Amino acid sequence: MVDLLAHVLVAYTTGAVLAWRGRLAPAWVPVLMVGAVLPDLAKAGQVVSPAEVAALVGVRFQWLVLHRLGGVLLVAGLGALLFESGRRRTAWLVLVAGAVEHLLLDVGVVRAGGVAPPYLYPLSWWQPPSAGLYLSSDLWPLALATALAAGAWALTTGRVPGVDGRPEGTRRTGDDRRGDGRRGE
């Protein structure tokens, strides 16, 4: 996988642009970023081994399931329960979207075996061919993700000349409030 910062920055870029286009409320952008972190909870296996967890729960255990679609859906469900009742469905969808973006980026990692892990488990054991674009420790994907995030930040905070950085719905509100007669244009 790419380093976690690159995943988080790509999620920020996606969320910020969607919010700017009025497709996602800005408050959900950081939830998308948190969703991008979820698959890497599988790294807990480097601290607590699967054997230790298995001894605790009494059945076999594999942390890697957190880095698969099924694990992501369940962990996002647990995360969504931490939100207010009217927002849990949206929270779940946004967390899942961030995590799926993470898995899609991981298909690009160079793998000696030539195939990526079965990310669609438990729906399928299919292993997509690895795109072989970057090593997990390469710096250039992080540089690219940082540049994209900086561009999205500039675009959505009004720092690009001639571009209104406010989300689409808010832009109309501003015109309405000024009463400058442009409503309906």
Place this chain on the structure above:
Amino acid sequence: MRRDGAKRLALAVVLVLALVGLAAHYDATRLANTESLTTVEAVVGPDPPGVGDRAYLWLTVESVADSRLTVSSPAGVPPLVVDASGIETGTVARVAPGDVVQVFGVVTGDARIEATRLVVHDRGNQRRMYVISAIGGLLAAGAFLRRWRVDWRRLTFTSRGDGPVDRDPGASDGGGDGG
């Protein structure tokens, strides 16, 4: 509110049980469903594979001698040896103790793999990746807590209310400009 708390608790228990069940199923069935052995335990554990089985492993190198890499194994299992004589010498020469390597190859005997492909992750780069990843986690947590706060009474995350998630974007913000 109490009813919602009980409902959330029940759902959380169901989700955790489902997660444990899924993790158990994944561990029990992946060997039969994936193309390669993917853990050291699967290669050198109590139920060793047959000669010729394919393996794809991420390993931490303990020592390098000629074209043989000895890699760290979990406690209680014998050390795994990777024969990299079939790999380009320049690639093998880059490997140093502490590096992480991706090895794709075939099992040639007890605790031995003959590598047909090798990808080297320099130890320094790995360490840097962990630091950068920690920054990523902190960035996500910081961005989240900037927009959301914990409602300790309800034990939920609540929007801080400075975005349209809490109000109609077209509505007045109550600042007296509605007249």
